[in-house]
Amino acid sequence: MTELVRGTPGLVRAVNDRAALHLLLRQGPLTRPEISRLTGLSKPTASQVLARLEGAGLVVGNGLRTGLPGRVPETYRVNAAAAYATAVDVTPDRIAVRTADLAGAVLGEAEAPVPAGPGREALVGALRAALALAPAPRPPRRVVVGVQGAVDPTTGRLAYASEEDMAAWLFPDVERTLAEALGLPVRIENDVNLAAVAERAHAAADCPDFVLLWADEGLGAALVIGGRLHRGHFGGAGEVGYLPLPGAPTAREAGHPYGRHGYQELAGGEAIRDLLHAHGVPGADFAETVTEAVRRAGAGSGTGAEAGTWAGAGGMAGAGAGAGSGAPERGEAARAGLVAVAGRLASGLASIVTVVDPGLVVLAGRLCAAGGEPLRALVERELHALAHSRARIRLSAVTGNPVLAGGLDLALTAVRDEVFGGPPPVTPCP
Numbered sequence: 143m144t145e146l147v148r149g150t151p152g153l154v155r156a157v158n159d160r161a162a163l164h165l166l167l168r169q170g171p172l173t174r175p176e177i178s179r180l181t182g183l184s185k186p187t188a189s190q191v192l193a194r195l196e197g198a199g200l201v202v203g204n205g206l207r208t209g210l211p212g213r214v215p216e217t218y219r220v221n222a223a224a225a226y227a228t229a230v231d232v233t234p235d236r237i238a239v240r241t242a243d244l245a246g247a248v249l250g251e252a253e254a255p256v257p258a259g260p261g262r263e264a265l266v267g268a269l270r271a272a273l274a275l276a277p278a279p280r281p282p283r284r285v286v287v288g289v290q291g292a293v294d295p296t297t298g299r300l301a302y303a304s305e306e307d308m309a310a311w312l313f314p315d316v317e318r319t320l321a322e323a324l325g326l327p328v329r330i331e332n333d334v335n336l337a338a339v340a341e342r343a344h345a346a347a348d349c350p351d352f353v354l355l356w357a358d359e360g361l362g363a364a365l366v367i368g369g370r371l372h373r374g375h376f377g378g379a380g381e382v383g384y385l386p387l388p389g390a391p392t393a394r395e396a397g398h399p400y401g402r403h404g405y406q407e408l409a410g411g412e413a414i415r416d417l418l419h420a421h422g423v424p425g426a427d428f429a430e431t432v433t434e435a436v437r438r439a440g441a442g443s444g445t446g447a448e449a450g451t452w453a454g455a456g457g458m459a460g461a462g463a464g465a466g467s468g469a470p471e472r473g474e475a476a477r478a479g480l481v482a483v484a485g486r487l488a489s490g491l492a493s494i495v496t497v498v499d500p501g502l503v504v505l506a507g508r509l510c511a512a513g514g515e516p517l518r519a520l521v522e523r524e525l526h527a528l529a530h531s532r533a534r535i536r537l538s539a540v541t542g543n544p545v546l547a548g549g550l551d552l553a554l555t556a557v558r559d560e561v562f563g564g565p566p567p568v569t570p571c572p
Contacts, residue, residue, distance in 0.1 A: 155191075155194070156563050157567045158181070158183060158187065158191050159191055159194060159195060159562075159563065160562050160563050160564055160565075160566065160567055161181050161183075161566065161567050162177055162181060162183075162188070162191045162192070162195065162201075163195065163200060163201070163220060163558075163562045164558075164562065164565075164566035165177065165180055165181060166201065166218065166219055166220045167220050167245065167558070170219065171204040171205075171207075171217035171218060171219045172217060172218060172219075173207060173215040173216065173217050173218075174188050174189055174192060174215065174216075174218075175188075175215065177191070177192070177218070192218055196218075199221055199224055200220065200221055200224050200561065200562075201218050201219070201220060201221060202218070202219060202221045203216055203217070203218060204216075204217040204218060204219040205217060219245075220244060220245055221244070222243040222244050222245035222247060223243060223244070223279065224244050224561060225243075225244045225280075225282075225283045225557050225560075225561050226241060226242065226243055226244070226249070226278035226279070226280060226281075226282045226283065226557075227241070227242055227244075227282050227283060227284050227285075227286075227550060227553035227554045227556075227557045228240065228241045228242075228273065228276065228278070228282040228284070228285045228286075228550075228553060229241075229285075229286050229287075229288070229336075229545075229546045229547075229548075229549030229550040229552075229553055230269065230272065230273070230285060230286070230287040230288065230546075230549065231287075231288045231333065231336075231543060231545040231546050231549065232256070232287060232288065232289045232290075232333075233256075233290065233333075234256065234290075234306075234307040234308075235256065236253045236254065236255065236256060237253065237254045237255070237256060237268060237269065237272040238251070238252070238253050238272075238543060238545075238546055239251065239252055239253075239254070239272045239273060239275060239276045239546075240276060240543075240546045240549075240550055241276040241277065241278050241282065242550055242554060243278070244554075244557065244558065244561065246550075246554055248550075249276070249277075249278055250275070250276035250277065251276055251546070252272070252275035252276045253272075253275075254268065254271050254272035254275055255268065255271075256268060256310075257310040259310070260309040260310050261310060262310070262313050262319060262320075262323070264310055265310040265311060265320070266320065266323040266324065268310075269287075269320070269324060270324060273285070273324070273326075281325070281326060282326060282553070282557075283327065283556075283557040283560060283561070284326075284327050284329065284553040284554075284556045284557050284560075285324070285326050285327065285328045285329070285553065286328075286329050286330075286331055286336070286549040286550070286552045286553040286556075287320075287328060287329070287330045287331065287549070288331055288332070288333040288335075288336045288545040288546075288548070288549050289303070289308065289311065289330060289331075289332065289333060290303060290307060290308065290332075290333055290360070291303025291308055291311070291332065292331075292332040292335075292373070292377040292378055292381070293316060293317055293330050293377055294376050294377045294378070295373075295375075295376070295377055296375070296376060297314075298314060298315040298316065298317065298318070299312070299313075299314060299315075299316060300312060300316050300330070301376070301377060301378065302332075302377075302378050302381045316330060317329065317330050329552070329553075329556070331549065331552065332362075332364070332373075332377075332380070333362075333545045334354065334356040334362035334363065334364045334380060335364045335371050335373070335380065335548070336544070336545045336546075336547075336548030336549045336552065337354060337356060337364065337506055337538075337540070337544040337545055337548055338352075338354040338364035338365075338366050338371065338504070338548065339371065339547075339548035339549075339551050339552055340540045340544045340545075340547035340548035340551060341354055341504050341506070341538060341539070341540055341544070341548075342366065342369070342551075343551070344538070344539035344540050345502075345504045345536045345537065345538055345539040345540075346366065346502055346504055346536075349500075349501045349502040349534075350366070350367075350368055350369040351366065351367055351368065351498075351499075351500045351501050351502070352366050352500045352501060352502035352503065352504060353365055353366075353491075353494055353495065353498055353500045353502070353503050353504070353533075354366070354503075354504045354506055354538075355382075355487070355490075355491060355494075355503060355504070355505055355506065355507075355510075356506050356507040357409065357411075357487060357505065357506070357507040357508075357509035357510050358411060358507035358508045358509055359410065359411040359412070359428070359508075360383055360406060360410055360411070361382060361383040361405055361406050361409060361410050361490070362380060362381065362382065362383060363380040363381075363382045363494060364380045365379050365380055365498055365500075367498070382405055382490060382494060383404060383405055383406035383410070384403065384404045384405070384406065385404050385405040385490055385493060385494075386403075386404050387404060387405050387408055387489055387490060387493075388489075389408055389489075390403060390404050390405065390406075390407045390408040391403040391404075391407055392404070405489075405490040408486050408489070408490070409483075409486040409487050409489075409490060411427070411428035411429075411508075411509060412428065413486075414428045414431070414432065414483055414486070414509060415427060415428040415431045417479065417482055417483060417486070418431045418432065418434075418435050418476075418479045418483065419431065420479075421435070421475045421476065421478055421479030421482070422472060422475045422476075422479075423435045423438060423475070423476050423479055428508075428509055428512075429508045429509065429511075429512045430512075432480075432483070432509060432512035432513050432517070433512045434476075435476040435479050435480050435483075435513075436476075436480065436512070436513060436514060436516055436517070437476075438472050438473055438475075438476035439473055439476040439477040439480055439516065440473055480513070480516065480517060480520060481520055481524075483513070483517065483520075484517060484520030484521045484523070484524045485524045487505075487521050487524075488521050488524035488525040488527075488528055489524075489528065491503060491521070491525050491529075492525060492528040492529035492531075495525070495529050495531040495533050496529050496530070496531065499531070499533075500533050501533060501534065502533055502534050502535075502536060503525070503533050503534070503535050503536070504536055504537070504538055505517075505518055505521065505535065505536070505537050505538065506537075506538035506540075506544065507538075510537060510538065511537070511538070514537070515537070518535055518536070518537050521535055522534075522535035
């Protein structure tokens with residue numbers, strides 16, 4: 143039998159305070175009567191809640207609301223200066239940082255160099271220098287760091303990361319060590335997971351069960367199930383770059399579990415560039431090559447329906463078409479190349495959606511952005527031909543840096559839960 147928790151006066155006050163704070167955060171400046179009406183609290187109780195929150199420095203007056211008949215009411219808002227949060231995005235080329243106040247207003251954003259050498263001392267120095275470029279009036283209550291890898295919770299080490307790119311991070315108990323060295327609460331999160339967190343308020347706002355495929359220089363995925371990130375027992379859920387697929391070398395053949403094999407070798411940036419080069423499409427890198435393929439195919443502003451007619455290559459059958467003697471004209475060759483690209487992306491997605499059964503797949507990363515709507519429509523067509531899935535396919539709708547956006551979302555959620563005493567209650571206590 144479940145034992146009920148008694149509603150002590152202290153617990154009731156905490157629940158009511160939390161309800162008022164989350165309401166003010168969502169709906170902006172409100173008057174006492176509005177807080178009473180929207181929370182269901184009596185007007186005297188709402189007044190007591192506001193008095194407590196003002197005394198704690200969590201709520202401040204926002205001036206009078208004029209232009210209405212009768213008594214001029216005072217409005218209240220969350221004190222944005224009560225706490226701060228910071229997000230960090232680490233790549234092999236740079237460290238990006240963004241800081242916001244409790245209300246979510248961005249106070250600063252900057253980029254800094256990566257560590258000059260291996261070792262934790264160089265890493266701590268680089269992170270400290272980056273944080274100093276986007277300072278808050280007080281130290282942030284939480285720092286979320288996005289990296290190309292994931293912390294294995296069973297060992298505390300950064301896993302699924304190459305020594306070439308992340309040498310400075312490969313030491314024991316990395317999260318705790320960085321937190322102690324920086325003097326800040328630090329959480330390390332996979333960068334693609336953070337992109338998925340950001341997408342929850344954008345392309346995936348209407349779907350709690352979705353997969354985000356990040357197609358860039360490398361491939362990665364994030365799984366959101368029931369509105370929550372699924373990280374896996376060892377932290378490696380979504381590391382699909384190593385997914386074995388027909389037509390790609392296996393880990394046994396590559397000689398290393400993190401070597402050149404699997405989905406990455408079939409549909410990573412370098413492979414896609416080479417594939418389109420074989421179809422006569424030029425470009426210095428994969429993004430430039432995909433953009434040129436879309437332009438040549440005459441689909442720069444094409445609709446999904448138009449893209450769906452690009453069946454000349456017969457899906458994956460066009461993957462080996464060349465640009466030599468007897469090859470199609472430039473436009474046809476580019477269309478065949480894009481169909482082949484979509485087929486390669488869909489071949490990995492087919493395994494993912496078959497296991498996870500999401501309602502939505504979000505395509506993100508520079509490769510998908512370069513392909514735009516024509517590539518999205520082709521991936522959707524190819525996926526539905528390969529897998530028994532009705533998942534919708536959408537392009538990412540996050541503008542700017544999705545890793546910083548998702549990192550700040552996680553950091554602010556943690557800070558607000560700490561400052562407010564927890565997430566929003568289902569209903570306040572009258």
